[in-house]
Amino acid sequence: MGSLLSYFFALFLIGGGYYLGSIKVINQGNQAIVERFGKYKKTLQPGLRQVWLVTERIAVEETTREQVLDTEPQQAITKDNISVEVDAVVYWKINNLYKAYYDVEDVKEAIGNLVITTLRSEIGTMDLDQTYSSRSEINKNLSIHLKEAVDSWGVEVTRVEVQGIKPPQTVLDSLEKERAAESMKKAAIYEAEGEREAAIAQAEGTVKSLEMISKALLEKPNSQDVLKYLIATRYVEANEKLGESSNSKIVFMDPKALTEAMTDLMETPELPIKRDGGNGSN
Template identity: 50%
Template sequence: MLQYLVALIATAIFGYAVNSSVRVIDQGDEALVERLGKYRRTLRPGLRLVLPLVEKIAYVDTIRERVLDIPPQSVITNDNLTLQVDAVVYWQIIEMERAYYAIEDVGNAIDNIVLTSLRSEIGRLPMREVLSTKDEIDKALLKKLDEATSSWGVKVIRVEIQNIIFPEKVQAAMESERVASSEKKAKIEQAEGEKQAALAKARGQAESIELLSKTLNLRPDSPEFMQFLIAQNYLETNQKLSESANSKVLFMDPKAMSEALGELMGESPEYPEIQLKKPD
């Protein structure tokens, strides 16, 4: 009977020893082993053995990249405007031993450093520069976090400011400024378009006159060519007037046309009288 009892106790002790000494560390995790209360080694992923009774696994955590979301915080700019800013931090444990023994709560510590650095970086800038220098603020935050966490066995991969919320009055002023800027830009684009259209029209008219002078075999500055242009313009004007709902008939005698031609050629005759007569 005593032999059976001893065997049972021995089996139980053996089972406990095996169960407590064999550990499986998952992929992406690491574990810290302490022997008699003192750090002994770090266990990597896989099947690992721990000495029963004298060793224990003190801490297990992931070494994968993780995200720390910073909730909206009130920060004051250099020109005394209060903004609401939130951010996100991507970080990773690279030395499990230091991350566990060098700092009490590494995640909370990173959170506090981000808040302090965020207030410091935005506090030195006026409101108008906060948005335009967002990338520079992110880089400055990353640099400060790297310096502060270098002894903690963690690596801050990147920091990003997500949202910047301005006071309502400032938002209204910024929206008005944006609308005014858009309208100004639209007017400038319209004026530029009209300018280009006018230049294109002028070039087209010049090319048309040159082509017409070649077709008529006349110099563009000759009296005959000038007279032809005036006659052509006269006919086109009459055609447009006739197509109008309130049409009028324009009468100009040949003498008046000759005097107009003389004026174009450098003479100074009296202006001809143009009579407008309504149709019957």
Template identity: 50%
Template sequence: RTIVFGAAAFCVKKSIKVVQQGDCSIVERFGKFHKELDPGLHFLIPFVDQIRATVTIREQVLDIPPQKCITSDNAPLAADAVVYWRIENGVRAIYAVENLKLAIQNLVLTQLRAEIGKLTLDDTFSAREKVNQVLLDELDVATEPWGVKITRVEVRDIIPNQEILRAMEMQMAAERTKRASIIKSEGERERSINEAEGSARSRIIDAEASAKSMILEADAEASKIETEAKGVARALDVIAAAISSSDTTTRDADAAKFQLMREYIATQRDLATSNNAKVIVTSSS
């Protein structure tokens, strides 16, 4: 009786299968696929039904180790990636490929080498998003027969070899030196322009001040001559009045001198009030 109860308990235990949330189990009957078990409680026929495998249907992460690649301009580098994927069909994931993770990894490495080989070294740094999208599209199509959905691919690191890194550092140093030289020369040019403009403005201001000073001096001199001429004219008027009261002979001689002096004074006044440049020559007597 103990043996019977033990055998019954063993059969009951073998017939009950609990599938955890996020997993699915593949059941084989007599070595042939029978059904796929979703999360929950299931009953199997002991010794007839067997659990072939239990796989997770949650999203998984696969790290791709660094892979040596050659760019289109023959630059060697190492690139690695990370792949996010999940199983959508457990049956195909078990029966369509022997080692699913290894198959995905090898496929990613192959596609990564191919895509890097289409780009130049400079493009590998600037076109990373494009490479990610191309890898995602191609891998999703390639893994679909395995019941796998590729959700995201990220190229993580792209590292050129040491010789290329040294050459890149030298190039960047040369570019920094060139930019510094350009900035310095532009600064010196701006300074020279500012100094020249300042000097030109200074000369213009000095010339304008000198011209105004000469005009003021000329106006003052003309005003002085005009004032003197008016004074002399008033004196001549007084003399003329005195001449008119003298005798005829003396009056005629004095009248002639008076007329000459009057014309001289008029000429001096005209010259003083003229805007043109003039040179006045006077008699010493």
């Protein structure tokens, strides 16, 4: 009797161990595929699941959450025959684990190769300048092409972002020189335009000043004294500016000769004074 109880107890332990060993835990956000004798049996959802030992096995357990695939930088040729180095980041997730596991050998590698091929093809339709200004358009076109291609793999591409488009250093140096030359050209144009406007303003001011002085001299009876005063003022201002100059030099002049020069400068013919009075002249 005791041996029989021991036998049943041993069977109980073996059966219990077998049952407990068949219980599997599938984590939240994951799915698993179960095969029986090498053939697909079922897909396990998150939670406690039973997989019979010996006859069944979990072939793969994979996340259904969004994943990130960062491709290695690759060489591509633009429409204007310039070699550039490009790379992209793909955000994707598994919608159908059965297709992702059985319909393609390595879904992640397949997506990476498809991204590289599609990216090269897209870059080949654009000039180098377009690749810089059309980054969002490239991302959009890549997403459309990839979504169509990976649908049969049970995979969804949520978005694609081109990280960088880098031409050779010689091209970068050439572009930098071109931008510098363009900036210098614009600066020269602005400077010339400013000088032209300043010259016009100065000329207009000079003309207006001469008109005012001429009008004042014609209307004043002491016009000769006014003219001498203006000439003397200009002479003094010119000497002050000469003295302030950083490269000015000391010049010794004979005071007598200087006085005579000023006297000759200020002794100008009398200006005719316009007077009203009859048709004749005195």
